[in-house]
Amino acid sequence: MRYSYFILILFLSNAAAIAQKDTVFIWVDGLCGMCKNRIEKEALKVEGVGAVNYNVYNNILSVVPSSAAFNNNTLQMAIAGIGHDTEKYKADSLVYESLHECCHYRDPEIRADHLEKLDASSIISGTVYLKGEGIKIPAVGASVYWEGTNLGEFTNENGEFTIPRAGTTSLLVFSYVGESSDSVDMRGQREINITLGGGYELQAIEISYKKKATSYSFLTPGKVQLLGEGELAKAACCNLSESFETTPSVDVSFTDAVTGTRQIEMLGLSGANMLITRENIPDIRGLSAIYGLTFLPGTWVEGIQLSPGIGSVANGFESISGQINVELKKPENSEKLYFNFYANEMNRFEANLNLAHSLNENLHTGLLLHAKRQRDQMDRNEDHFMDGPIGDQFIVANRWKFNTSNGIQGQWGLKGTFIQNNSGQLSGENHVHPGTGVYNPWLASMDTRRVEGWYKMGYLFPDKPKTSIGLQLSALNHDQTGYFGKRKYDAFQQSFYANLLYQSIIGSTDHVFKSGLSYQYDRFDETLGESIFLRNESVPGVFSEYTYNYINKVSLVAGLRADNHNQYGFFVTPRFHFRFSPNERTAFRLVSGRGQRTPSVFAENIGAMASSRSYQIVNPQPYIPYGLNAEVAWNSGISFSQEWQLFNKPTILNIELFHTRFVNQIVVDYDANPQKVLFYNLNGKSYATSFQSQVDVTFFPWLDVRLAYRFNDVKTTYQLDLLQRPFVSKHKAFANFAVETASSGWKLDATIQWQGQKRIPDLSGNPAAVFAIDESPDFFIVNAQVSKSIGKKLELYLGVENLLNYKQDYPIISADDPFSEWFDGSMVWGPVFGGMAYTGLRFKIDSPSKNR
Structure with missing residues (x-):
C-alpha cells in the first residue's frame, strides 16, 4: 500500500510540474498604475517567472512561468512583502501604510474614488447559462477566454464572470463540457448573457444551440x-x-x-x-x-x-x-x-x-x-x-x-x-x-x-x-x-x-x-x-x-x-x-x-x-x-x-x-x-x-x-x-x-x-x-x-x-x-x-x- 501512495505522490508532483507551464492567474489587491508597476516589477524578480501582467480592473496578476522552479507561494509572499494583499497572504500593516496614499486599496473612500475613474469599457462581464427544459441553469465552471490567448476565466457558482479585454483580439470564446464552443465579437460591447443550448443576449442577436440531456463534469474530483x-x-x-x-x-x-x-x-x-x-x-x-x-x-x-x-x-x-x-x-x-x-x-x-x-x-x-x-x-x-x-x-x-x-x-x-x-x-x-x-x-x-x-x-x-x-x-x-x-x-x-x-x-x-x-x-x-x-x-x-x-x-x-x-x-x-x-x-x-x-x-x-x-x-x-x-x-x-x-x-x-x-x-x-x-x-x-x-x-x-x-x-x-x-x-x-x-x-x-x-x-x-x-x-x-x-x-x-x-x-x-x-x-x-x-x-x- 505504501508503494501505491509513493507512486501517487510522484504522479501528483509531476502533474503539478506539467501544469505550471501554463499561465497562472493570481488575485492581488491594487488600485492604480503605480500599483501595477510595483507589482509587476516585484513579480519579475521571483525565480521561475517569465512574463507578468497585472490588471487593475479585476485585480488579476497573469503569470507565465519560465521554468519548473516557479513557486506560487514564493511569488505571493514576495508581493505581500511590498504591501499588496494576495489571495493567500495579507501584507504587513506597516508596509501597506508606507505605500503612496493613492495606493491605499484598503481605504473604502480611496477605492470608491478609483472605481469611478476606471474605464469600465475595459472589463467584460456577464453570465453563462445552460438551457434545460424551459429553465436556464447557471453554467458552473464554464471556460471564458480570448481566442488565441492564455487570458481566461472560469465562471463562478452563479455562472458569472468578469474578464479584462485583450489587446490582440475581440473574439471571446465560451466553452462547457458537452457543448460546442462558440466565439462572440465583443467590439463595442461590455456585457453578455449567453445561454449554451439557447443563445445569447447581445444586440438582439439569437444564436441557437442544443443542450445535451446528459452531461459530464470535468472539474469534480470524482466522476459525476x-x-x-x-x-x-x-x-x-x-x-x-x-x-x-x-x-x-x-x-x-x-x-x-x-x-x-x-x-x-x-x-x-x-x-x-x-x-x-x-x-x-x-x-x-x-x-x-x-x-x-x-x-x-x-x-x-x-x-x-x-x-x-x-x-x-x-x-x-x-x-x-x-x-x-x-x-x-x-x-x-x-x-x-x-x-x-x-x-x-x-x-x-x-x-x-x-x-x-x-x-x-x-x-x-x-x-x-x-x-x-x-x-x-x-x-x-x-x-x-x-x-x-x-x-x-x-x-x-x-x-x-x-x-x-x-x-x-x-x-x-x-x-x-x-x-x-x-x-x-x-x-x-x-x-x-x-x-x-x-x-x-x-x-x-x-x-x-x-x-x-x-x-x-x-x-x-x-x-x-x-x-x-x-x-x-x-x-x-x-x-x-x-x-x-x-x-x-x-x-x-x-x-x-x-x-x-x-x-x-x-x-x-x-x-x-x-x-x-x-x-x-x-x-x-x-x-x-x-x-x-x-x-x-x-x-x-x-x-x-x-x-x-x-x-x-x-x-x-x-x-x-x-x-x-x-x-x-x-x-x-x-x-x-x-x-x-x-x-x-x-x-x-x-x-x-x-x-x-x-x-x-x-x-x-x-x-x-x-x-x-x-x-x-x-x-x-x-x-x-x-x-x-x-x-x-x-x-x-x-x-x-x-x-x-x-x-x-x-x-x-x-x-x-x-x-x-x-x-x-x-x-x-x-x-x-x-x-x-x-x-x-x-x-x-x-x-x-x-x-x-x-x-x-x-x-x-x-x-x-x-x-x-x-x-x-x-x-x-x-x-x-x-x-x-x-x-x-x-x-x-x-x-x-x-x-x-x-x-x-x-x-x-x-x-x-x-x-x-x-x-x-x-x-x-x-x-x-x-x-x-x-x-x-x-x-x-x-x-x-x-x-x-x-x-x-x-x-x-x-x-x-x-x-x-x-x-x-x-x-x-x-x-x-x-x-x-x-x-x-x-x-x-x-x-x-x-x-x-x-x-x-x-x-x-x-x-x-x-x-x-
Whole structure:
C-alpha cells in the first residue's frame, strides 16, 4: 500500500510540474498604475517567472512561468512583502501604510474614488447559462477566454464572470463540457448573457444551440454524470426505478415474476450498496431499499447526479458502489404548473401535478402531487398470475425555500407516501391446487404508509465569504403490512438523521476543508411469519475532508470519518479522490475508500417471498442485527474522460474500471437448497470488478448517439465454492439514438440493449423445475419513444417498452401449484411479459423566473 501512495505522490508532483507551464492567474489587491508597476516589477524578480501582467480592473496578476522552479507561494509572499494583499497572504500593516496614499486599496473612500475613474469599457462581464427544459441553469465552471490567448476565466457558482479585454483580439470564446464552443465579437460591447443550448443576449442577436440531456463534469474530483430533464423525458420515467433505461451505467431488472417490483444495480452490485440521496440527504435505505425506488415520481425530478465508486465522507459511511443524488424541482425556478398524464396497455394510469409559487423574492413554495391506479388484471403469458400488481398509489410533497436578510438560506418540506399493491394469481377463477385442495388463489399484498420531513439551512459568513456552515435534518415514519401467499411480512421503521457541516479555506481557495458531525438513528420492527426481528441502531460520527485544487488542473480530496455504532462498535472510514486534467477537456481520476452498512436482509431480498422458500439465518450471533456482521467493503477505481472532435463531430469518451472487495458480506444463498434462501457471513472471497467504455457523439445537430460496452466479473464464496453471482450478466452492450428536430418539435429516442448470459442458481433438487437451466440465454431489449411538442406548453408522447416482445419462458416454477413446497417465482433473469405500449402528455406553464 505504501508503494501505491509513493507512486501517487510522484504522479501528483509531476502533474503539478506539467501544469505550471501554463499561465497562472493570481488575485492581488491594487488600485492604480503605480500599483501595477510595483507589482509587476516585484513579480519579475521571483525565480521561475517569465512574463507578468497585472490588471487593475479585476485585480488579476497573469503569470507565465519560465521554468519548473516557479513557486506560487514564493511569488505571493514576495508581493505581500511590498504591501499588496494576495489571495493567500495579507501584507504587513506597516508596509501597506508606507505605500503612496493613492495606493491605499484598503481605504473604502480611496477605492470608491478609483472605481469611478476606471474605464469600465475595459472589463467584460456577464453570465453563462445552460438551457434545460424551459429553465436556464447557471453554467458552473464554464471556460471564458480570448481566442488565441492564455487570458481566461472560469465562471463562478452563479455562472458569472468578469474578464479584462485583450489587446490582440475581440473574439471571446465560451466553452462547457458537452457543448460546442462558440466565439462572440465583443467590439463595442461590455456585457453578455449567453445561454449554451439557447443563445445569447447581445444586440438582439439569437444564436441557437442544443443542450445535451446528459452531461459530464470535468472539474469534480470524482466522476459525476448529470442526467437532466431531457434525459428523463426520453422514456416514460414514471418513477426513479424507471429513470435509468437510457443510462448504461445502471442496470434495471425485476426482483421476481409476481410482484412486478424493479431493482437497480451499479458496478455489478445491488442498489442497496449505493447511497441514494434526495438533495444530499440519505433517502432510499432500510425498508425502502427496493420498493423506495417507486416513492420518487419521475416528473418531480429536476436532475440526477450519478457517481460510480465511493462517495464523500460528508455524506456518511454507507456508500460502497456509488451514489445517486436526486434533485427535485425547486419552487423558485420550476414551472408554475406542470401536468403529466400516462397510460399503458395494461390499463395503468398515472397523473402528476406540480405547482410552484413565489410569495415574494425571499419565500417560495412548491406542491408536488402523484396518483396512480391500476385495477385490471392482465395475464399475457397465460400462467394464471397477474403480469403486474394492481392497486392505488398516492404521493404528495410540499416544500418551502427561504432567504433571510442576515444571509441565512434554508428549506423544509413534508412528504407522504401511501401505496396499496396486490399481485398473485388471477382472482375470480377457481384455483384447485394439486395435493392441497386449496381453492383460494395465491395472492400477495403490500400496504405502505410513509411520512417524512426534512430541513436544510446554510449560512455564509459576510466577513469571511469562503466560510459557511450548514445543517441537514430529516426524519421518517415507515409502516408497511403485507403477505405473500401464507407468509406474513409486516415491518416498521423510524429514522432520524442530522448532519452539521462547516467549510472554509486554508489561506486560499486552493485549500478547502470541510468538517462536521453526524448522527443516524434507526428503529426497525419486522415480523416474518411467526418470527420477530427488532433492532435499534444509533451511530454518532465525526468527519473531516481536505480538498486541494491547483488551477483546475489537479484536485485531491482526502477524507476521514469516525463513527461509533451502538452494536458494531467504533470504526473508521477513509476515502480518497484524485483528478488530473492536463486541459479542460480531459480528466484522469483515481478513487479509493471504505464503506460499511447494515443490510435489511428481508427487505433487500423481498423477491424470494414470491416463492415457497423459507428464510434461514445460519449461525446467528447474539446482540447484533439479524445475528449477522455488518457489511464492509473497499472500493477502488480509475476513470478517464475525454472530449474532442471526431471527424468534426463533438464526442465524449468515458472509460472506467472499478473493483470492490468485501471484507465481510452477508451472503444470500439460493444454491444450497431449492426450498430455502440462506443468509450467512462471508467465509472466503467476494468481489466485483466492473469495466465500462462509453462514447457519446453528436453526428448532426439533430442526432445524438450513445454507445457503451460493460463487463462485470462478480463472484462470491457460497459455502465452499467461489461462484458467479446469479442473475448478473458478464457482458452488456448498449446503444441509444436520440433524434430531435427543433423546428418541427418532433423527438425520437430508441435504446437497444444486449444482455449476455447470466448464471441461474442450482435448481437440480427441485422436481418441478423441469425447464431449469444453468445459464440464461443472451437477449436483446429495445425501447422506443416518439414525442411531439405543440407550442411551448404541450408535449404528446407515445412509446413501446420491449419492442421485440422478448420474454422469459416459464418464469414461475410450479405456477399451477403455488402452495406446494416447490413454488418459486424468484428465478427471474429476463422480461416477465412482452412488449408494452404507452402514451401520455406533458403540459406546463412557466413561471416568470424561468423566462428571465
